[in-house]
Amino acid sequence: MSDHPPPPQPPEDVQEISTPEQFSALAHPLRQRLLFSLGHRPATIGRLAEQLGTTKGNVAHHLKVLREAGLVHIAETRRVRGGTEQHYQRTARRMIVAEPQEAGTAAMLTAVAQELDRSPADTHLTLRHVRLGPAKARELGEALAQLVDEVEDDPDEGQPTHGVLVALYQRGGDPVSADTPGQR
Template sequence: MVNLLRQRPATLGELTAALGSTKGTVAYHVRVLRDAGLVRLAGTRQVRGGTEQRFELVSKGFRLAEDAGAGFLLDAAKAEMSPARAGDPGHTVLRHLWLTTDEAHALAQRLDALAHDPDGTATEETEAYGLLVSLYRADTPRLPVEG
């Protein structure tokens, strides 16, 4: 449901259809997400004598608290990864960068701007690609400088 609402605000009916679930189940989960402060009411409109509600995420991204582990985000990314198809542009790499504190701050700002780029809107021609960005101080021993 969160991944659907990342695309755009949606009604209970739209969420129900996309998830192939029941309206009651979807409404329950929307209420749980609202109570947790992750989803809010984006607007209402009158339809056939009733009021249709449209819901949106409070934020399209998640930022972990400094003392939280990254396991939740890593598990979420792993769970939504589809098997690679021939010609897919996917790219996953883990490496260490040796940076000064100022360089790390500058890189974090660049990554934050990329992760919050508003141009990633769903259309009939587009497919979803995940972007998991993490810049962290690694617990990696340092080799002595060659001399």
């Protein structure tokens, strides 16, 4: 019996986060970290608890919330030593939040901060504010999205997993020019 089940393909490539239940589910840092951990292959509650440094009961509770919100599902169930082992998987390879809400964004950034604190390697984190017109901002956003989409997983599964966080936003309180799309 293999230690790692073969990763089944998720039913969707991209899932848009849009329901109140999904936003509520994303509003907890551990749930964000569970989604990060399930990004490449299904995992059991025990494996997730060990990986995230928490209890199986805590992981089970948060997986239930994610499952009820339609963000994870049971990918495989196996009989093991007289019991049943369930492997959980994200419902999509990528999840897009079209209209971010403050609680979900705060939880995601808290989860990223926790991941950075636990990283055994040097990390790179930069925040820079630049003045860009609407066309340049759109161009930069498209270039960043393309860069992230083009990154391929290393075929050697023994390699470490790296997190990539990309954000492009217009700072609140800045003046909005007349030629900014959707603004008057």
